[in-house]
Amino acid sequence: MFSFFRKKPAPTPAPAPISTSGSTSLGSPTSSGSPTSSGGSLIGSALVQPMEIPAPQAVAPERQRWLDRLSAGLRKTSTGISQVFTGGQIDDNLYEELESALLMADTGVKATQRLLDEVKARVQSSGATRPVQVKNILIDSLTQLLKPLEKPLVIGEFKPTVIMVAGVNGAGKTTSIGKLTKHLADGGASVLLAAADTFRAAA
Secondary structure, X not given: XXXXXXXXXXXXXXXXXXXXXXXXXXXXXXXXXXXXOOOXXXXXXXXXXXXXXXXXXXXXXOOXXXXXXXXXHHHHHHHHHHHHHHOOOOOHHHHHHHHHHHHHOOOOHHHHHHHHHHHHHHHHHHOOOOHHHHHHHHHHHHHHHHHHHOOOOOOXXXXXXXXXXXXXXXXXXXHHHXXXXXXXXXXXXXOOOOOOOHHHOOO
16 A cells, blocks of 8 residues: 555656668768868868968059149149039029139138129129139139239249248148149249148148
């Protein structure tokens, strides 16, 4: 009776049948060209490693001269203003593009607004209908604006000739220095640039 309440031992599970389908015999040799854990392949009894191809080295671009970079920048500014007048009509879009081009050329906010007001007034009074006419009016307005500031620059009277440029941020000092340098270099002068602002010597 007491043996009835005793815990019966768990039955022993029957062994799972061994499937012979898809099994690989232990004595079979490794097939030719099979991959290995090291990344190579076995051909016969020799281990062949893949060939490593060296990566191409980047060629450093040729550094341009300072005058070449300056000339490229001046051409970009000139091209930007000239492209404003390639359209077929005079509209608000033309004046907006002209304003952006003048500001990008370091003309200044006040000078740009004055030029735009004068150009618009002269376009209306002259009855101009083509963008090329606006371009001619702009050229004449710029000439009249700069005429009172025209003064002869005598180079060679004093040696060395020192030109000091000063102004607030955004006034166009660097652009003006670049244009003056190109003008003097084209005339055969030897130009040396020196930064007096120790906080912005790179400019």
